[in-house]
Amino acid sequence: MQTTAVNGANYLTYQGKYKGLLGWILSTDHKRIGLLYLYSIATMFTTGVLLGLAMKFELLAPGKTIMEAQTYNSVFTVHGVIMIFMVVVPGLPAVFGNLMLPIMIGARDVAFPKLNLLSWWLYVAGVFLVLAALLFGKGSPDTGWTFYAPYSFKTGTNMLPAIFGAFVLGFSSILTGLNFLVTIHRLRCKGMKWMKLPLFVWTLYGTAWIQLLATPVVGITLVLVALERVFGVGIFDPALGGDPILYQHLFWIYSHPAVYIMILPAMGAISEIIPTFAQKHIFGYKALIASTMAIAFVGYLVWGHHMFTAGMSGTAQYYFSLLTFIVAIPSAIKVFNWISTLYKGSINVQTPFYWAVSFIFVFMIGGLSGLVLGALATDVHVHDTAFVVAHFHYIVFGGTGFAFFAAIHYWFPKIFGRMYDKAWANTGWLVFFVGFLALYTPMFYLGMMGMPRRYYDYLEEFHGGNILSTFGSWVLVTGFIIIVVNLVRSARKGAPAEANPWHGRTLEWTVPSPPPVLNFDEEPVLGEKDGPYNYE
Amino acid sequence: MNSEVTQASNFVQGVDTAFIIILAICFIFLIGLTAVMLYFIYKYNKKKNPKPTQIEGSTKLEIIWTIIPFLLTMLMFYYGWAGWKPMHKPPKDAMEVTVYGRMWNFSFEYDNGRRSDTLFLPKDKPVKLNLVAMDVLHSLYIPAFRVKQDMVPGKKDNFMWFEPQKEGTYELFCAEYCGLQHSYMYTYVEVMKDSAFQAWIADTTSVAASVAAVESPAATGKRIMQNIGCFACHTIDGTRLVGPSFKGIWGETQTVVTGRDKREVTVDEEYIKRSIFDPNADIADGYQKGLMLTYEGQLSDDDVNNIIEYLKTLK
Numbered sequence: 001m002q003t004t005a006v007n008g009a010n011y012l013t014y015q016g017k018y019k020g021l022l023g024w025i026l027s028t029d030h031k032r033i034g035l036l037y038l039y040s041i042a043t044m045f046t047t048g049v050l051l052g053l054a055m056k057f058e059l060l061a062p063g064k065t066i067m068e069a070q071t072y073n074s075v076f077t078v079h080g081v082i083m084i085f086m087v088v089v090p091g092l093p094a095v096f097g098n099l100m101l102p103i104m105i106g107a108r109d110v111a112f113p114k115l116n117l118l119s120w121w122l123y124v125a126g127v128f129l130v131l132a133a134l135l136f137g138k139g140s141p142d143t144g145w146t147f148y149a150p151y152s153f154k155t156g157t158n159m160l161p162a163i164f165g166a167f168v169l170g171f172s173s174i175l176t177g178l179n180f181l182v183t184i185h186r187l188r189c190k191g192m193k194w195m196k197l198p199l200f201v202w203t204l205y206g207t208a209w210i211q212l213l214a215t216p217v218v219g220i221t222l223v224l225v226a227l228e229r230v231f232g233v234g235i236f237d238p239a240l241g242g243d244p245i246l247y248q249h250l251f252w253i254y255s256h257p258a259v260y261i262m263i264l265p266a267m268g269a270i271s272e273i274i275p276t277f278a279q280k281h282i283f284g285y286k287a288l289i290a291s292t293m294a295i296a297f298v299g300y301l302v303w304g305h306h307m308f309t310a311g312m313s314g315t316a317q318y319y320f321s322l323l324t325f326i327v328a329i330p331s332a333i334k335v336f337n338w339i340s341t342l343y344k345g346s347i348n349v350q351t352p353f354y355w356a357v358s359f360i361f362v363f364m365i366g367g368l369s370g371l372v373l374g375a376l377a378t379d380v381h382v383h384d385t386a387f388v389v390a391h392f393h394y395i396v397f398g399g400t401g402f403a404f405f406a407a408i409h410y411w412f413p414k415i416f417g418r419m420y421d422k423a424w425a426n427t428g429w430l431v432f433f434v435g436f437l438a439l440y441t442p443m444f445y446l447g448m449m450g451m452p453r454r455y456y457d458y459l460e461e462f463h464g465g466n467i468l469s470t471f472g473s474w475v476l477v478t479g480f481i482i483i484v485v486n487l488v489r490s491a492r493k494g495a496p497a498e499a500n501p502w503h504g505r506t507l508e509w510t511v512p513s514p515p516p517v518l519n520f521d522e523e524p525v526l527g528e529k530d531g532p533y534n535y536e
Numbered sequence: 537m538n539s540e541v542t543q544a545s546n547f548v549q550g551v552d553t554a555f556i557i558i559l560a561i562c563f564i565f566l567i568g569l570t571a572v573m574l575y576f577i578y579k580y581n582k583k584k585n586p587k588p589t590q591i592e593g594s595t596k597l598e599i600i601w602t603i604i605p606f607l608l609t610m611l612m613f614y615y616g617w618a619g620w621k622p623m624h625k626p627p628k629d630a631m632e633v634t635v636y637g638r639m640w641n642f643s644f645e646y647d648n649g650r651r652s653d654t655l656f657l658p659k660d661k662p663v664k665l666n667l668v669a670m671d672v673l674h675s676l677y678i679p680a681f682r683v684k685q686d687m688v689p690g691k692k693d694n695f696m697w698f699e700p701q702k703e704g705t706y707e708l709f710c711a712e713y714c715g716l717q718h719s720y721m722y723t724y725v726e727v728m729k730d731s732a733f734q735a736w737i738a739d740t741t742s743v744a745a746s747v748a749a750v751e752s753p754a755a756t757g758k759r760i761m762q763n764i765g766c767f768a769c770h771t772i773d774g775t776r777l778v779g780p781s782f783k784g785i786w787g788e789t790q791t792v793v794t795g796r797d798k799r800e801v802t803v804d805e806e807y808i809k810r811s812i813f814d815p816n817a818d819i820a821d822g823y824q825k826g827l828m829l830t831y832e833g834q835l836s837d838d839d840v841n842n843i844i845e846y847l848k849t850l851k
Contacts, residue, residue: 069716144713150689151672151715154769154778154827232825238690239816239826244673245688278580284593309675309711310686311694314624321616325609332605333598339569340597342576344589349577357577361570368562371609375616377547377554380623381682384675384711450679452711455719459707536590 010417010514028113031515034099035415036120038408041095042484044086044127049480051079056439056473059466062458069456073142076454078134080145081162085169086127088400089258092265093211094123094176096407097204099415101180103508103515104198104532106189106524111182115175122172130165137161144454146255149236149247153229160229163222170215170254173261177211180204189507191526198506198532199282202289203268206296207261214257214300221250245310252303260299262396264292266403267334270356273410274338276504277353278345281533284337291330298327308379317376324374331367335360350502351425355406358433362402366394369444386465387447390440398436405429405483412487413497417514420490428486432479438472506532544706544727545681546662546699550619552682558612623683626697630664633657636834637667637674637687639765640717642708650737653763655708655725657700658733667694670829671765675712678725686712689829700727715768757846760839764831772850778827780820786848792818793825808844 009015011031018026024036058065058072067075098116102109110116134140141162143152152159184197184205197205227233234240236247275282282288304312304320312320338360347353369391372378382388413419442465447453451462458466500509511519543549579585633655634645644652657663667676669687676696677684685696710721728736761767769779780790788803798821801807810817812835815828835843 069719073716073718142715148673148713151713154672234826237826238688239829241690243690245691278588280588281590281592283591284598287593287598309684311688311691317620318617322613325613328609329602329605333602335569336597336601337593339573339576342573342580344585344591345576345580346582346585346588347577347580348582357573360573364566364569368566371558371562371612372555375554375558375612375619377551377616377619377682378558379616380620380684381551381555381679383684384677450677450707450709452677452709452719454713457719459722535588 009517010512011517012417012514014517026117028109028117029517030098030102030109030113030116031415033116033120034095034097037090037094037098037123040120040124040127041087041090044082046484048079048082048087049477051075051082053473053477055079056470058456059458060470061466062460062463064457070142072456073454074140077141077144081130081134083396084145084255084258085130085166086123088262088396089169089173090123090176091262091400092269092404092407093180093204093207093261094119095404096200096269096411097176097180097265100411100508101201101204102183102187103511103519104201104506105184105187105192106507106520106526107183107187108518108520110179111186112179116179119172119175119179122168122175126165126167126169126172128165129168130162133161133165146251148251149242149244150238153237160222160225163218163225167218167222170218173211174215177208177215180208181212184208189524189526191528191530193526195286196526196531199271199285199288199292200265200268203264203271203292206292207264210257210261210264210296210299214254214261217250217254221247221254224250245307245312248307248310249303252306256303256306257299259392259396260295262400264295266359266400267292269403269407269410270338270359271334272504272506273352273356273406274341275533275535276410276502277348277350277356278342279348279503279535280341280345281535282337283340283343284333285533287333288337291333294330295327298323298330302327305374305379308376309383321374321376321379325371328367328371328374331363335364335367348502351420351422351429352406352410352502354426354429355402355409358429359399359402359406362394362398362436366391366398369394381450382447384453385447386443386451386453389453390443390447393440393443398440405432408487410502411508412490413501414508414513414515416491416494417497417512418490418492418494419497419501420486420494424482424486428479428482430479431482432476435472435474435476435479439469439476440472442466442469442472505534544700544702544704545678545683546701547619547623547682548680550622554612554615554619557615561608561612623696623698626664626695627662630662630697631658632664632666634666634668635676635687636670637676637710637721638670639672639715639768640710640721641763641765642674642676642710642721642723643763646737648737650739654723656733656736657725657727658730659700659703659727661730662697662699664695664697667696669694670831670834671768672714673712674710674714674721677709677711678706679709680706681725684711700725703727703729753842753845754849755846757839757842757844760835761843761846764834769827778824780823782847782850784851786844786850791821793821794818805844808847809840812840812843 011029016023024032055075058067147159184201224235228235228237232240234242236242236244238244271282271288302320302324304316305324308317372382373388373391409425446462446465451458497513499512507524632647636643641653644655667685667687669689671689674687675684676687681698683696683698688694704727706725708723708725710718714721769777771777771781772783774781774783785803789800790803791798792801801818812831815830816825819825
């Protein structure tokens, strides 16, 4: 295994002030923190998958299959809370941003390493707070992850701690965003001009702005909920003279930009993987940057499309629908550029490439089905039905999830210094992909037929689609198990990896695998002709 | 479309036109782009094309594939808007029906006081539904009519309208999650000939009253309480939910908070009526204020008397 000058050790084996576990959970090394996030998020993701599996099993047949309605309602609530706040929102930035961002810009670490460690600790604290709010008190909440008023105020009293936990998680997100912003502005190596930044870094940059500017709304909501719950000021609860629609506005003013926090870094990872495996310059570098920033900006202004049937004014609905269609355009531009990058490339079809191509496919379905939801007339019919569930799983699971798997298979040799078994990795991908399509595609049909979402039980006419969907969930989980077993085994026993197994051009491929503690022996300098996608 | 109407409501055509246009564009893009992508992967595979040709981009292409999607999205926006716009302008002569949504059922009240738990409607007459949510958010959704509107507690001017155009029975769901029995909160729309509807509506006996003839007052009371959803928050077996249990409550002395003062009251007819019609006046000690809304206008004196008879049986 390659080693470097610093203590003769890489970041995995390096021993600092503390030994063992303490050396990890107190480490300020960006790569160790990235791995801490990877393990915490993987744990939460697995929990969320098991809950999802239980839900799909319950829906295998009408009537009670394995659980009572109350249990089902809690299961989909906890599934949503875990998957959104603890998995996909931190997701790629916290894991691969931490692991790769400083190396990609030629820096030794992020700008504020201690603050970075604090972010992870806040994440863990937030996870425990939310889980405590879910598990203790008067039973698990059954409100859905949206906590819509006034139902969420009527059932149990754990609303306040749950939002407080979400706020702590949000604070972790804000600090990570701030850290990345300063890092990208201040720590680029010599010659790393803005127009030479890898696109993954650009998407992290756009994401960081959203994290910084949108997340505080959670704090505002928390204060208002506290005012109402503790002092009885009527803000959201109509019984006290409040307005439940105001709650929906505040919720989505954060939670819609959060969707772009989830998807932008995923798009960035794909923009790294496609050129590497095509061995070709990315098509439309500047267009991809412009579309990233356009999504980050317009993404703030479309939250109302979650509320077309809620009772907003007609004018508001008109504008939100129009802006929603506008925000679709930069996403389309990205897809066109990715596909064009393949043109006249020399394509090396490997596991990360399979994930990237299937990402483009499921992301197109997710995005195009979003047009149905963005148009007013069609949204009225399919809003709050299984169609919406299919749509956002195609985006956040098909989009962000597939990109996450693409990224882990892409950077795995760099992170662990070992290569996974490629045949098993490809098998895992295929099974997972087939399972995914079988799981979510029938939900589009069910929604068009009129099956509302969050239904514990359903009428016989919806049975067929649900059987196929449940069957798909079993296939998907089989694929997931294959992928995880292969990766876990390979992290310890895989064949040692080269520094640059995929022939990438970004800076992380110039350092040994795994990287040394301080990343670079000497600060790298980018020449006039160097660039992230210059394969000449 | 020929002149014979085959659609369930007046909105079906506008909504379905938008569906067809948007889905057609979606499928053309999805199939086209996927085919091109797979073709590139095949054609420019490493084995077939060992040396890549470096191309950094094309401003012309970027402009083209910005403008074309822009025009297409504006087209889709237009059809979405066109199908939706009439949904917010009910005709002045529309028949009005008040819909009460509560955990977990719908009830419908007609102008002449006729009540029903199924929505009976005459064919070819515009109907305006005035939506009243009694507790939490609900959403009235009739898939066959392509209509949906959230029912927001406390919201004024909460309505939807449509014109049924085909006789038949249609499903009506609650689409906004509302708790334990959300998936059982559905009923049916029965669209009938105008003459049949007029005969039906002329019979103004309320649901509860028509049952009372064959049942004891206590049984009627229980049925009313089930219908209006009392047991979502109050049990009859002593278990504590967000509201106090009804077990053994009749004649008991209860500590309540009135304003800021605690006082003792006996649970009698007067107290029960006040708890139903002005639920936040006296709050049972240890429970939260503001969780229950008044049932004013929802229950008749007879209904309340029946409820009291039922509560007396819960020893």
